[in-house]
Amino acid sequence: MAAGFFAGTLNAAAGGGSFVSIPAMIFVGLPSVTANASSTVALVPGTLASAWAWRHDFQTLHGIRLPVLLLISLAGGLAGALLLLATTQRAFDGALPWLLLVGTLAFAFGRPLGAALRQRVRIGRGAVLAAQVVLSVYAGYFGGGVGIMMMATWGLLGDIDIKAMSALRTVLVSVANLVAVACFVVAGSVHWPETLVMLVSAIVGGYAGARLARRVPDRVLRGFVILFSAVMTAVFFWRAWR
Structure with missing residues (x-):
């Protein structure tokens, strides 16, 4: 319950809630694949609520139509979810520290790296669509830091309003997560007692996080998210190597 509240608060205020929810599910005894799937289910109502809140700010992405991006997110989220379900427990245990590391680095350096690249690099819509396919699969499979990765990639197209990017990022991540959730539920990969407790507390935390974001820089x-995720990454590397 505490982890769900904390994850919901972070997602609403700054992002990075999965760095809390997945370790919490594992530490109470769930296998890592089940923990990842259950965490996604528990946090998806909050992301859907955020997408609804941003609904008036959507814009096209330099001529790339929203239906195209939605279709990519649906297909990528489904592919990522199926890939997770096909991953053996042992393989995912070995991959999890590296996934946490990728997410932590994206969260820590995605914004400044994206800003630095924008000054030197411009890419076309085809490259953005290809990157979106990869990121949508990643969102369905794990998803840590994926929103930051999307915005850094889109920024390479040229000048895009940050509010419009935030709105688009939120809805595309939500779509990828939603189709992944459906896949996890149908496959019976969700452990419901922990998931329902975390889901309810994450909704409450999401409301608190929205208020917190107005008061804390x-x-x-x-x-704080970077520090916490770095500690969790170190812990899971230690668990894997032990």
């Missing part, structure tokens, strides 16, 4: 919230 963004750099403080992001710094």
